Amino acid sequence: MPRYARSERQALADLFQTLGPDAPTLNDGWTTRDLAAHLVLRERRPDAAGGIALPPLRGYAERVRLRIAARPWPSLVDQVRRPPAWSPVSNPLTDELANTMEFFVHHEDVRRGRPDWLPRDLPAGLHRALWKRATALARVMLRRFPADVLIQAPEYGELSAGRGGEPVRVVGPPGELALFLTGRQRAARVQVDGPALLADRLRAARLGI
Structure with a gap:
């Protein structure tokens, strides 16, 4: 294992x-x-x-x-x-x-603290492990966010979080979503779609512990 x-x-x-x-x-x-x-x-x-x-x-x-x-x-x-x-x-x-x-x-x-960093090619098993933890984190970190936030990891799954309302979608591999949801939004390679004000608010939100 x-x-x-x-x-x-x-x-x-x-x-x-x-x-x-x-x-x-x-x-x-x-x-x-x-x-x-x-x-x-x-x-x-x-x-x-x-x-x-x-x-x-x-x-x-x-x-x-x-x-x-x-x-x-x-x-x-x-x-x-x-x-x-x-x-x-x-x-x-x-x-x-x-x-x-x-x-x-x-x-x-x-x-990623260095300017010359490149994303890694992670094994599928690590992506699966990170996805499990990212879903639990999303439900906690986004529970008060004033939108319906759809978190999507193609090939791994999706979930909805937030208080509901206008939809915002965050799409990326599980590792990038893990970084986004722990407060590293500026370094995470994800796609954020939705109303501009809500998308910007989500990118700047204080996430993580």
């Missing part, structure tokens, strides 16, 4: 090693060092990881992340590459579910 979370993790760690700690990413204001520290915090500091999603804990999480970021770069990359087996999000039972989209998206954050 393919282990897409593991392969995306290893590819990202290899890219970290190649580019070094100061390369840009799609995450505003974050270098590769900042992103690596985020990943280490998420997996190795459950006391602080809640701050990734919960505003009251965000200040503590950021202080922990900055301390992690100060570690030597080779050590930081090695911690990304080799997660602890006890981690709530990276143990053998949870790794594929919790990390396939996480590491795909962050791998692309680094790849």
Whole structure:
């Protein structure tokens, strides 16, 4: 059985090693060092990881992340590459579910943070895995959007989200839709069709965690 979370993790760690700690990413204001520290915090500091999603804990999480970021770069990359087996999000039972989209998206954050990036030819199995996660994310992220948003991944499926009203359609491969729905709209190669104001609002919406 393919282990897409593991392969995306290893590819990202290899890219970290190649580019070094100061390369840009799609995450505003974050270098590769900042992103690596985020990943280490998420997996190795459950006391602080809640701050990734919960505003009251965000200040503590950021202080922990900055301390992690100060570690030597080779050590930081090695911690990304080799997660602890006890981690709530990276143990053998949870790794594929919790990390396939996480590491795909962050791998692309680094790849697409450079001006010369090109899209990858992803295996169909990874597209299927990303589509499952993208559909769940769309229902959450778009539940309050004031339109009937049709998300279409040709050959993989489609779903409707949003509060209803005028239709807006977003079409692309599952990997590109995953990036769009996690707030990387400007870097995602998707087609957005519909009334101009709604389409522009969707492209600028704050999506993702």
